[in-house]
Amino acid sequence: MVSWQKYRNGRDQILFCFLLGLLLDTMTAQIRYSIPEEMEKGSFVGNIAKDLGLELQELSQRGARIVSRGKKQHFALNVRSGSLVTVDRIDREELCSQRVQCLLNFNILIEDKLKIYSVEVEITDINDNAPRFRAEELELKISETTAPGTQFILESAYDPDLEMNSLQDYELSPNHHFSLQVQSRAEGVKYPKLVLERPLDWEEEPVHHLILTARDRGEPVHSGTARILVTVLDGNDNAPVFTQPIYTVNVPENVPQGTTLLTVNATDADEGINSQVRYFQVKIPGKTSQIFQLNSVTGELTTLKNLDYEDTEFYDIEVEAQDGLGLWGRAKIHVTVVDMNDNAPEVTIT
Template sequence: MCAAGRRWGRRQRALLWGVLLAAWEAAWGQLRYSVPEEMPKGSFVGDVAKDLGLQLRALSDRSVHIVERGRTQYFTLHGKSGHLVTAERIDREQLCRLVEKCVLRCELIVEGQMQVYGIEVEIKDINDNVPTFREAEIELRMSEATAPASRFSLPRAHDPDTGRNSLQSYELSGDEHFSLAVQAGPGGDQRPELVLAKALDREEAAFHELVLRASDGGDPARTGTARIRVTVLDANDNAPVFSQAEYTVRVPEDVPVGSVLVTVTATDADEGLYGQVKYSMKKETDTALDIFHLDSETGAIKLLRILDFEEGDSYELEVQAHDSGALFDTTKVVITVTDVNDNAPELTVSSKLNEISEDAPPGSS
């Protein structure tokens, strides 16, 4: 074939494609159908032959074809009935994850008549997805000193369905210390927040277990859950407390040096550093400090030197228990020394010599 013939052939093909394209553009959208997603393969979509007035003979002669742009063919033409049917099970969320309205397009080409018809098939959403949280277990740490009405952001649930089948509401169950608030985001999305409704007390409850539910608007509604565990962190809200307001002990004066005379005990309901108790003695008299020693860790009071009942028969000490913060408690320790027979009797005689006459009468001084 000569060059002129080849050029003429190319012009004919270009003209043919131009006519087909014009016909496709003119006919685009002439047929519109809708089907729910997840329909089984071979499900009815529309009666193409009836809607376009096509003869079933043309369909049986295979001169009519369905053409789709993508790699996957979702529709086919049933030659005997002229019905458009599904060629695959269609998942709307897989095809149109970020699109509100999911529309698939194909062309019906009638070869003998050089006609092209556009077909639009809208894939309707069904409630086939449950709202889900990225994490099924949510851990929160909260100080017991946290002020009521404080808010904490919670993870949002995701539901790929659309419309009423998508996420519609949140609900919180647990205890009276917490409530739920839902804020509207810029795009209209719902953002759940945990609200502290009642002051926390770690000594009352160190943990709180909550359940966050996300529900869609389907009929019946589908629900996804996430568990929330709130760990309450300690605050220094408890002072040490002595087991006794006053300790009284009686010891003999000959008790050995180094003996533990009494041990004071205080406890703190806090944990960690705030719960560690140390003891100290108020320096009211140097004499007591010389005689007694208080162990700051154990609260044991030991004897530093020998007691002497004749020197002192009773001592009063003031002991403090304090935590690592500024909280403390005070108790009184009374040590009574009992006498021991450690001293021999002493006879003291004093005399004065006077002269008495031999003839002095009886009773004279």
């Protein structure tokens, strides 16, 4: 009985080693290519036959084909020429947004040899987008009592390209009252501030027209512009002030759509129409303005869509309170999405 057990254990070990060897023999070194985005359909990516060390006729004779891991096939294998080519134009921003590396992975299967070759194609960025503003005209209302040196945050431009191909700088048209200051957020996004250099006089010049230009440093350089309309206000000398500069809230990712997360509150020391406060979400390009909604009267922040921890772990939302004549104060809302056990393990089998 003991001898039979040893024999069976030894047989199982031999079978396991054989299967492991067979599996390892099917996997080979990874092949890697790099191509720029927006290439024409049918553009050459690489010589698969040469890189696999096969003759051209072997590709068709041995049943070489692409096994894609995604829903959409971006590449095709020409078994006559041995070339890997693009199926259509590839938009890097559509596939990978602003991730530093954009990689497409698939396998080449040689059927009669039962061999799988892993292929990785890096899609590099080209300067195919210009910086753009959400609105063509930005409007500011500034009291004539505002002190020189006061800063006004302007809407950021957005450029989905990367590095030097993305937004790099802003420029303000020449004028006598304002200058421009450019700062960067922690995540690297650059945003402009309008700085008042000389006192405004409503009786002398009630309206100022400025042009804000955003540029990248790609090849060639692209730019976008927005008009700034500055309306000078007479007499309102107090801006709304929020009860706290930063509001924080932790939200489970499974809260239903339409849930109220928190309420912001700001007060204005003026009287009458100058003390009436309305709330606005500062809309910057991206998903935030599509996921949350701020009630302009009550200051309640509610969800427009379902949250997903796996998609985004936190959101920073800038909110603005304006009084009756346009003075404003700002605060920030930090929403942390709490992970829930809502995903099952996923197994992929080729």
